Amino acid sequence: MADPAIDDRTAKQSRHKYVGEERQFDLPRMYDVASPPGITPYLQLRAPVVAVQMEEGSEAQTSVGVAKELVNALSGKLRDPERGPEQLAPYLTPLPSGSGPESQPLGLGEAGEPADAFLRLKDFLENQAAVASSILQRLMAAQQPHSVRRQLIVEAEVIRFAKEQVPQLLSVLWRFIESYRDSNDVEDLVAVGSAIRKLVALMDASEIGSVASLLETGHRATLPLETEVELTKMIARKFRANPPQSLDPEPQLAERLFGLFGAYSSPHVLPRGKHKTVAMNALLGLAGMCSPKAEEAVQRVNSLPFRWFGEHLCQELEQLVDCWRTHASAAEAASAVARLESLLQRAKLDESSSTANSS
């Protein structure tokens, strides 16, 4: 069978349809996945018609795109022990050995040739808008299996969404965080972390106060430390990127951060595991929103037997002052900078008195 390779030009002129629950890619003949000059095709598709279960809303734009999605889907199924590789092996035929250096299927989680990986990155950079639409559609589909939704949340973290897509995405992320923030499944927590980073980064700075409810204890169980690290880190980052327009703009959020700081700044707890990180992030969040609670927290730092914690605080506050001075408009950040400088002086004084006491 003589099978023409499909290049990008012809691919863009043709579309393929999905049919039924088991959607069918109507591939008229066997063909190679087209590759740019100089890059060895890594596999061939050998099916005139291949049925592949795709996620709801997934849509390929070109036949080359179809082929690539097909490859990804098949590769995913190859990893699925229930389906077994033998069922799909006939469709995936690596090129004969010697036809190119290291020709191997990608998408199996193995290190591919850098050229292949960079080409996929290039595809992604060129088609990011389509990827974003596809991911959002799939995230919003009601029937999505949890494991798929979780993976989509993690992927969404590194995708840039259009402004008009943001409200829908935020709503999906919020629901996911609320449902799984205290899960005891490690995989869930990885996705919750992604969702928190995306949510806080995308939300309007004026709405950051709503995050206070996610820090609540007693939802179903205690929040895992990993979730607290992400929430407090992102709150601090949010204020770093957006100096407060007024002092203490979110008293309820400040109260929650101060509560966390208080809980973890006990000398018996602070140096252990990630407690120190949550405590530091919470304090930086308080400093970032110019909360009066930050001064109280700095006083408590002075009473701790851990000089390194105060040193680290001073280093972080110095960076925050520099950041606000450099990036925020003078009028916007003037009072916040002044407040922060005063806090920094306080921290430095406390640090030096602590040093004197310890020596």
Added chain:
Amino acid sequence: MTSQRLSQRPVSVARFDAIGEDSHTAPWPNFVRHVGLAFRPANNVTAGTQVDVVHMCPPFENPGSTAAHVVGSVPLSSDQENRLEMFLDNADGEFKALRKRVSHKHWYCYLSFVVRPHVKAEPQDNPEYHRYSCVGFVIEAYRSAGLGVIETDEARLPPVSRQTLQEAFELCDVVFDDSALASWLGLDRNERERWPVVLPSYVFHALNRPEVEIKRGYPVKPEDDTFPSRPPA
């Protein structure tokens, strides 16, 4: 603080020491192509020994392993270790998500990787996560512990040529021939095809100084692209 090129004489490495791996394709010898932080103390390390490291491979691995050809000793105090651990705690969630993405689609590793600058917040105006080069990750980890390590201001970094990057790091033509890819990695096209990239070997020069100096950034010289340095051109 010392850095040393390894031989067959066994040495010990401490947790968070810098571990460097040589390039086998670089245009000259002693070119360090990769650096990571020792994940745990190790004894009997000789040239080429696989050492467990925390590193941006890419993707990020905690721990992964790398062949040790150069070691930079950093006798961190327990206070400094605590501070460095806070950096790792904050990075941990981002890196676990990266691993999850990469296990699904390998090319994602390059989405969280950058060549220049050594670290980049994404997006810059409201950061969600950070992209690192291998050496960028090591520098930022040490900085969190209060060590300046290297002066990374681009105006003070020697330019590195396309040829060196291609030969030593196997960055392929695809990267340099595509403006979007090149730009993503921080290697935007320019006429001279040279960029102020922070190279892994700089870390070992920086650590090969007295303790008081290491708190300040090391001013890199053009011949520092190998460890030890090449004779000046």
